[in-house]
Amino acid sequence: MTSLGLSAFGLTGRDLLELAISADQLGFDALWLGEHIFHPIGYGSDHPTDGTQAHNHHAGPIVDTDTELTDPWAVHAAIAASTTRIRLGTAVYLAPLRHPLLTARTTITVQELSGGRVLLGVGAGWLEEEFTALGVPYRTRMSRTEECIEVLRAAWSGEPFVHNGKHFDIGSVQMHSRKVDIPVILGGNGPKALDRAARLGDGWFTSGTPSFEGSLELVTEIARLRETYGKTGEFDCFVRVDATSATQLQRYHDHGMTNLVVWADSIWKGATIEERRANLAKAADDLGVRPAARNAVG
Numbered sequence: 001m002t003s004l005g006l007s008a009f010g011l012t013g014r015d016l017l018e019l020a021i022s023a024d025q026l027g028f029d030a031l032w033l034g035e036h037i038f039h040p041i042g043y044g045s046d047h048p049t050d051g052t053q054a055h056n057h058h059a060g061p062i063v064d065t066d067t068e069l070t071d072p073w074a075v076h077a078a079i080a081a082s083t084t085r086i087r088l089g090t091a092v093y094l095a096p097l098r099h100p101l102l103t104a105r106t107t108i109t110v111q112e113l114s115g116g117r118v119l120l121g122v123g124a125g126w127l128e129e130e131f132t133a134l135g136v137p138y139r140t141r142m143s144r145t146e147e148c149i150e151v152l153r154a155a156w157s158g159e160p161f162v163h164n165g166k167h168f169d170i171g172s173v174q175m176h177s178r179k180v181d182i183p184v185i186l187g188g189n190g191p192k193a194l195d196r197a198a199r200l201g202d203g204w205f206t207s208g209t210p211s212f213e214g215s216l217e218l219v220t221e222i223a224r225l226r227e228t229y230g231k232t233g234e235f236d237c238f239v240r241v242d243a244t245s246a247t248q249l250q251r252y253h254d255h256g257m258t259n260l261v262v263w264a265d266s267i268w269k270g271a272t273i274e275e276r277r278a279n280l281a282k283a284a285d286d287l288g289v290r291p292a293a294r295n296a297v298g
Contacts, residue, residue: 002253005030008264024083026284032091033072040129080114092123092187096144104155121185198225203236246288
């Protein structure tokens with residue numbers, strides 16, 4: 001069976017909550033929230049997929065002064081309390097900008113509040129001005145990301161641990177009284193990002209919106225890398241798609257891509273909440289998402 005999630009960025013917290021409630025009722029599988037912390041005025045950084053087909057969804061700067069920014073964990077806490085089944089994803093959370101113990105505390109709280117629905121999508125970041133303002137050396141973002149994942153898994157274990165690493169020196173601590181399972185989904189389409197996902201991730205999430213052929217190449221490559229590293233077990237690839245019908249989704253499903261994601265603002269649109277809900281409901285029918293229609297896809 002194909003699962004279909006929604007990817008959202010640039011919506012208000014209230015709109016995201018309304019979207020999640022409606023999506024939960026209509027059968028969408030997950031809501032993935034992007035994030036940036038502030039608007040760097042006149043920034044010069046380029047997103048890794050700028051100028052490529054993979055990022056054709058966004059026109060102009062990704063973080064402009066009128067872009068709505070939210071804290072994904074505050075929003076997901078509200079969603080967790082207002083829904084019953086939709087999974088709570090980040091695509092992606094900028095882990096190297098935070099101390100991993102703070103991230104551990106937040107993710108543990110939301111995971112237990114939601115009854116185990118968190119999907120921690122992690123990225124190393126690309127907006128250098130964001131790192132500079134927060135006092136985090138931009139050049140260290142990749143190694144910080146990997147070390148953050150190591151600390152997070154120790155923190156989620158429910159056991160005391162010590163960590164002495166390149167970026168974090170943590171004495172004997174215990175974050176929780178019991179083990180908490182949170183899948184780490186690593187994003188990025190480049191060779192190094194795919195390698196990192198294959199080595200360290202519980203799953204992978206596309207950056208931007210690659211073409212069908214591009215998505216198939218990326219999924220095939222990450223499968224090859226995992227085989228090279230001797231990785232076995234469950235590993236989900238979440239692929240953003242530009243699709244408007246169940247037939248289009250079926251093409252991905254037929255090639256083994258069963259965890260698909262569409263941009264929320266392409267279907268959650270309208271001047272009023274009633275219009276947005278109606279458009280989302282129509283999309284759920286067109287895409288075969290409603291439980292009664294799922295036999296149409298997969």
